[in-house]
Amino acid sequence: MNYSESETKAKKFAVPESFIACIVVITLVVSLGIAADSLAFGRRTIIRIGINAPITGDIPKVGEGTKYAALMWLADIEKNNGIEVNGKKYPVELVIEDNESKAESAVKANTKMITEDEVLFIVGPQSSKQAVPAGDVANNYHTPMISPWSTNPDTTSRRPYVFRGCFLDPFQGPVLANFITEEFKFAKAAVLYDVSSDYPKGLAEFFKQAWEKSHGPGSLVAFESFTTKDTDFSSQLSKIIKSGAQVLFVPQYYNEVALIVQQAHELGWQGPIVGSDSWGSAETVNLCGKDCYGQFFSTHYAAAGAKGATKAFIDRYQKEHGYVPDDVAALTWDSLGLVRNAIENCGRITGRIKKDREAVRDAMAKIKNFNGITGNMTFTEEGDPIKCAVIVRISDKGEYEFYKSVCPE
Template identity: 75%
Template structure:
């Protein structure tokens, strides 16, 4: 009698365990896509732009009844995780998306500071990841599962250096960057390399840095002004750009200031005001003067959220559409999330001549697309105006 009781209870316990387990297993007929974005922290506007673009994209998918793969339509679920603009939180968010939410693919993180470590997580779990906005080479380096939708720092450095040389014929440059952040540091190095290749060694006359959260750049800028540089390259994010440009003006800087794609936020002009007018930066797309699909996207976004989308939104949009294309071209999902992830990864690596709103992209079995950069001028109305296109 006692033995029967024990056996019965064992069966009950294991049944409970099985049923709990099956509760945990996700619906196999839904494609889950994770978005790892900086909703709070240093660059919340970036997170917001990404979230809004993703929601706009999801609307389209819902209207179409889901993504069609191998003759079957799968509904799509978007899971947004906040990485607080911190590297460790980005790693946590990606791990959660992969192991708990069973996502097929992750979009993000956005800044290289988060994308470099989170890329390692995605690659280890063999889950494809598309970093829309991370331009640091380390994000995708030796990581077959990690992709990006933008160009790289090594490319953007020479783009700005060559543009300044062709446009202004300047010989002496200065750089001011955050030494504690991957993106500005990487870009500063590549700019210096390219500039010295063009103008000879020692032509970067001031190479100054600061650390994250610094607000006073007066001593660095005084040094830069003394060095006699003709152009100042500032590969920083919008909150620092506003402070640096204003302080430079107050300390008597008369030269040009140029930046990188991190300037391309609506916040730059909002915080910086007229002091930023006439400055140049390299980026992925220019909102003023856009045509075709790009224009359509800008108008839809503007109508819904009330402002012109940043490059982050445009790149998020492209990343999601590449994802959609890759999922479609797998030819059919097995329902085994591990197999499907690898299939999506293989399809991503083969995408050719994809017409995105930030330009045409081709992947050649590496995570980095081949595409062109745009030089933008901030015009006197504070708009980002297309100035020149620079291709590799």
């Protein structure tokens, strides 16, 4: 078909110019009509807080705890008609993004919240594998971020805009080693950990260092590993039992803890088994049952026998959502409390987001002795809090009882 032929054909079937003109007019009328009634939304200064949580993916329970804690925090602020800064109240909005428990999705979510939603502060992501790359994004855009749960030192190191809400593994490892030494007076320990997962591996190594420092080289008689999703630990456990260890340290997540503890008892392990903050989920006892009763682990807070604000939070959470909050929810709650404190003390909200972010970051770094439900917090230069760890004993009823508190010197 040549040019003129197609041209005449087109003219026969449609009148192009009037058709396009029609579209133009309709579009303009429609959009102006809409504009009139939606101008009411306007652009006023709203404080937006971003929540970057794993709502779908591997650890949805963590995402759920984060989201519930954030919504409770928002309800409190709405009761108060917003956050008061310099005598003026500003409304608060939450921007909750799902990071699917994936690193690149967490990066996308952070970029979106910073550039699109113009959030003032980001709370999350929780796991280190997302918090490390997402922290890089936040730092590059000069947006303050606090990860309530990430224990990897890389998350905050050399990043002035990134904070965290929990203690680090280099602190937790020695705390547990010292606790075992003082409590049981043992000299031989064993460790069983997941070599392919960042958190257990790091913690196992810090524990090893601390243990060998106080008991001499060779005192850690077994250092056994497995890989994620293994379910049979009998060969490692047999080796551990044969090695003559008096105590077993298992820095694993709840699903593996149940399997390891039960299999160890089946194989005839008699001594205590000690865990880390990853045991803190309510699921640990549900899955493990009686085998876990009487064991110890270190964590951020103890739900059973809590007092004051901690108890108020637990009761409220349990009433609204039907179960006792785990450490993620409590740490998220505290992180949001820190954020609120920082915003209230930032001086002035100007509405220019870049300036406000700087001001809030500076206020955050200056916080001293913040009284949270997981303990008192003061930030170091790196943005890591100095706070105490809690040793919890699983009671004979399966509750997490406060046993003692260990603070950094």
